[in-house]
Amino acid sequence: MANFEDLIEELGGLGKFQVFLTFCIISCQFFIGWSMLQMSYSGLIPDYRCLIGDDVDNTTQRYLNNNLNVCEVNGTSCTSYHFYGSSKTVISEWDIVCDLKWAKPTITSVQMGGVLLGAILAGQMSDTLGRKNSLYSFVTFHIVLNVVAAFSVSWIMFAVLRFFIGVGIGAVVVIVFNYPIEFLPIKWRPVLSIIPSWTLGVALFSAAALVLDNWSHLHLACAILSTPSLLGFFFVPESIRWLAVQGRLKEANAVVEKIARFNGTEIPVNTAKILQEVVDTERKSRETAQNYIYLDLFRSLNMAKNNVVLWFFWFSLSSSFYGISFGVASLSGNLYLNIFLLAIMELPVQFSTFFLNNKFGRKRSSLAFFTLAALPCLGCLLAQLLASDDVRGPAVNGLSLTAKMMVGAAWSCAQIWTSELYPTVVRNLGFGFGNVGARVGGIVAPFIINLDDMPVVAYAVMTGLLFSCSVLTLVLAETKGSTLSDSLATDTEGGKKQNHHEKGEMDMGNRVGGGGGEGEKTKLEN
Known part of the structure; x- marks a missing residue:
């Protein structure tokens, strides 16, 4: 029986419409990576001298101390500071040093709190108001807030605006991945995971920071360069699935006609029947899903174990990833080159995770990448403790x-493994539970992984977290080559036969599995 996936194939599969639509939607995320890591430059602490006295023109009174980066002179606290270098950061803008030193990690944590709220809001709003709107x-919202933030008059105002910018970041990241999936044929959906829009956005950010060298100008540039992505609004249609579920079949048919016209194909004769089946199936699925809450994830001991381990994975990966990213200013060498390398070096290893997951399985791939991420963190710890000054910086x-590159690869493996270990009826809840761990990790990262003030502690924490993840991979079930479990009951009773949608995904070689590993292991047909 023909279904929605067949309808997409008959409309041209990965045709011109799908390619252009994906480009329009993904372009919305291009500057989100830039925005997320804004504090890696804006939080740079330039060298400064302590200034005391009321006469700001009396240099003999003000420059009493020849040592850089101190907070008092002969027991007298600084009344102001003189910052060196051309970089205009929020630190030099509002003297966020010494007594206000805590404000820098606070601003970053506040932003990550906004990301968490945005991710929560996006799921609800996209289901209620539609993906496009x-x-x-x-x-x-994200563009406007970046403009307003550029004109902040205090660090408190800036922190509040960074929170709301974080809301925009979290929401866009959630929607931009799921939206185009509903237009793509099954075998092409995984390509969304390897489109390097985030990475290229961060790389462009490093170049912009080098040229502009001003936190305010970087916010304005982010807003201006993000604006062309809004043009996609006039081309990108609403999701056919969402329109059908809402009972707006006339509009759904209009989108089908638009796709057919753009791709130069005929409108499938069974379009109306397929859309009606989407209405019936999706509505029934939603009614069933509404019976489950996060507490159901802990219904069995096996699922509770999976929840705790996966949450710890996401927490550890996020805190390590953002701890290194936001602490890039503390690394030796050129700041802008370091930001660029942190982004670009992830690409080749992340591309390899698709092959490795299918070849060696989720468990062995995750174990390898967690270990390969922990080892360089251990190396950093030893370098901080034992290496000479001339060796420590480059090492x-x-x-x-290397650590950040491997953390990114481990995260890719964890995402796949997480989605496969939960039954269909609670899969989104389980994936959301893991994301909560990631957002909590991002919030606490500036404090527990502070490369500016306590690098030894930071690298020790990352080493411990990542090695713990390596060990914990051994307690989770392998899901490579297994059927996806559909319900909480079958999660313990055994695997179920693949439905058409799942089988299609496996045909492309990306084998998926499920149900805590107790389901029957099934060879997949090609």
Whole structure:
């Protein structure tokens, strides 16, 4: 029986419409990576001298101390500071040093709290208001807030605005991945995971920071360069699935006609029947899903174990990833080159995770990448403790870059494994539970992994977290080659036969599995 996936194939599969639509939607995320890591430059602490006295023109009174970066002179606290270098950061803008030193990690944590709220809001709003309206509303919101933030008059105002910018970041990241999936044929959906929009955005950010060298100008540039992505609003249609579920079949048919016209194909004769089946199936699925809450994730001992371990994975990966990213200013060498390398070096290893997951399985791939991430962190710790000054800087730089690269790859493996270990009826809840761990990790990262003030502690924490993750991979079930479990009952009773949608995904070689590993292991047909 023909279903929605067949309808997409008959409309051209990965045709011109799908390619252009994906480009329009993904472009909305291009500057989100830039925005997320804004504090890696804006939080740079330039060298400064302590100034005391009321006469700001009396240099003999003000420059009493020849040592840089101190907070008092002969027991007298600084009344102001003189910052060196051309970099204009929020630190030099509002003297966020000494007594206000705590404000820098606080601003970053506040932003990550906004990301968490945005991710929560996006799921609800995209289901209620539609994918298109939600996406472009949050993109507009993000642009406007960046403009306003550029004119902040205090660090408190800036922190509040960074929170709301974080809301926009979290929302766009959630919607921009799921939206195009509903237009793509099954075998092409995984390509969304390897489109390097985030990475290229961060790389562009490093170049912009080098040229502009001003936190305020970087916010304005982010807003201006993000604006063209709004043009996609006039081309990108609403999701056919969402329109059908809402009972707006006439509009859904209009989108089908638009796709057919753009791809030069005929409108499938069974379109109306397929859309009606989407209405019936999706509504029934939603009614069933509404019976489950997060507490159901802990219904059995096996699922509770999976929840705790996976949450710890996401927490550890996020805190390590953002701890290194936001602490890039503390690394030796050129700041802008370091930001660029932290982004670009992830690409080749992340591309390899698709092959490795299918070849060796989720468990062995995750174990390898967690271990390969922990080892350079251990190397950084030893370099901080034992290496001479001339060796420490280059060694920590290279090892930190390697650690972040491997953390990114481990995260890719964890995402796949997480989605496969939960039954269909609670899969989104389980994935959301893991994301909560990631957001909590991002919030606490500036404090527990502070490369500016306590690098030894930071690298020790990352080493411990990542090695713990390596060990914990052994307690989870392998899901490579297994059927996806559909319900909480079958999660313990055994695997179920693949439905058409799942089988299609496996045909492309990306084998998926499920149900805590107790389901029957089934060879997949090609």
